[in-house]
Amino acid sequence: MKIAVFSTCHYDQEFLERFNTRHDLVFFEPALSLQNASLTKGFDATCIFVNDRADRELISLLHDNGVKLILLRCAGFNHVDLETATELGIKVFRVPAYSPEAVAEHAMAMILTLNRKTHKAYNRIREGNFSLEKLMGFNLHGCKVALIGTGKIGKAFYKILKGFGCKIIAFDPFPDAELESEGLQYGTLEEALCDAEIVSMHCPLTDATHHMINSITLKLFKKGAMLINTSRGGLVSTADVIEALKSGQLGYLGLDVYEQEGKLFFHDLSEDVIQDDLISRLISFPNVLITSHQGFFTREAMEQIASITFANADAFISGKNLENELVI
Numbered sequence: 001m002k003i004a005v006f007s008t009c010h011y012d013q014e015f016l017e018r019f020n021t022r023h024d025l026v027f028f029e030p031a032l033s034l035q036n037a038s039l040t041k042g043f044d045a046t047c048i049f050v051n052d053r054a055d056r057e058l059i060s061l062l063h064d065n066g067v068k069l070i071l072l073r074c075a076g077f078n079h080v081d082l083e084t085a086t087e088l089g090i091k092v093f094r095v096p097a098y099s100p101e102a103v104a105e106h107a108m109a110m111i112l113t114l115n116r117k118t119h120k121a122y123n124r125i126r127e128g129n130f131s132l133e134k135l136m137g138f139n140l141h142g143c144k145v146a147l148i149g150t151g152k153i154g155k156a157f158y159k160i161l162k163g164f165g166c167k168i169i170a171f172d173p174f175p176d177a178e179l180e181s182e183g184l185q186y187g188t189l190e191e192a193l194c195d196a197e198i199v200s201m202h203c204p205l206t207d208a209t210h211h212m213i214n215s216i217t218l219k220l221f222k223k224g225a226m227l228i229n230t231s232r233g234g235l236v237s238t239a240d241v242i243e244a245l246k247s248g249q250l251g252y253l254g255l256d257v258y259e260q261e262g263k264l265f266f267h268d269l270s271e272d273v274i275q276d277d278l279i280s281r282l283i284s285f286p287n288v289l290i291t292s293h294q295g296f297f298t299r300e301a302m303e304q305i306a307s308i309t310f311a312n313a314d315a316f317i318s319g320k321n322l323e324n325e326l327v328i
């Protein structure tokens with residue numbers, strides 16, 4: 001099958017080539033967009049990632065170009081218009097889990113960095129500054145953590161938090177029976193957020209979860225609390241968290257995802273003037289840590305993404321093992 005692969009850096013190409021057994025791959029560095037969708041002409045499939053465009057207009061162009069399959073190299077599919085794909089007979093497959101532990105471990109890395117300020121200590125020591133001024137953190141042991149979403153990543157994160165001795169309260173419309181039997185307490189969103197010292201987001205972005213963290217829900221957090229979002233940028237109202245950081249209601253913010261990340265993340269913009277004023281403001285805070293959607297980025301996850309992507313291509317051809325197909 002001829003597959004046009006978009007949003008590819010050298011590491012994507014390396015892993016995909018390593019796991020490809022029989023398909024004809026052509027790699028394109030930019031994200032799939034209306035401007036470059038014509039490149040898909042003559043391809044059977046297109047393979048895309050989190051920041052590629054796959055709305056109604058784009059999928060209609062794919063259809064006109066003869067594309068029959070969209071292979072997502074990610075779990076989240078909030079950016080894909082499944083209704084249009086179904087209407088036009090284009091199948092969509094995803095990689096539902098590549099390494100939940102990778103994202104969960106990154107969430108913990110963000111908490112530890114923000115809390116114990118290891119990034120600041122690293123820079124200070126290199127400059128011969130051995131002072132402890134302004135490096136004080138807090139114990140995670142006994143700390144109240146709100147876990148929003150207890151699917152694959154939330155579950156992996158729960159196990160890490162438990163190891164740290166945190167008091168965890170979760171919100172998920174579909175509580176996990178195994179976690180409940182292990183003693184995880186579920187509550188309403190308000191109960192989970194109320195007086196939480198750390199809030200960590202692990203639910204998908206949907207109409208119902210868009211801007212779930214906003215000026216109203218932020219008031220429920222304990223003053224000076226930490227918010228970690230490794231899920232999807234749209235879960236959090238950026239303007240509202242900026243206000244909460246300015247007032248001190250939010251004491252720390254760790255973002256691996258950002259509402260407008262499409263134009264920024266995965267690109268080296270070090271010689272450009274950043275046009276996004278909200279991210280520039282966020283970057284200016286001393287208590288904000290931003291990473292560029294790297295939660296998934298481990299060797300193990302890259303291997304899983306590549307191998308499952310080709311298994312999905314094979315499933316499309318054979319019509320068997322269709323469990324990763326997205327159907328509405």
Ligand code: NAI
Pocket residue numbers: 075076096097100103148149150151152153154171172173174202203204205208209230231232256257293294295296297
């Ligand atoms: P999952 O589908 O296993 O779990 C999602 C959980 O969220 C489910 O238990 C679901 O019931 C729950 N949920 C749905 N609506 C909710 C709501 N309104 N409030 C609270 N919980 C709700 O998904 P998984 O694999 O755990 O991934 C979670 C999210 O992480 C993905 O949707 C994706 O956006 C993000 N992600 C981020 C990555 C990164 O590199 N930063 C990599 C992979 C995924």
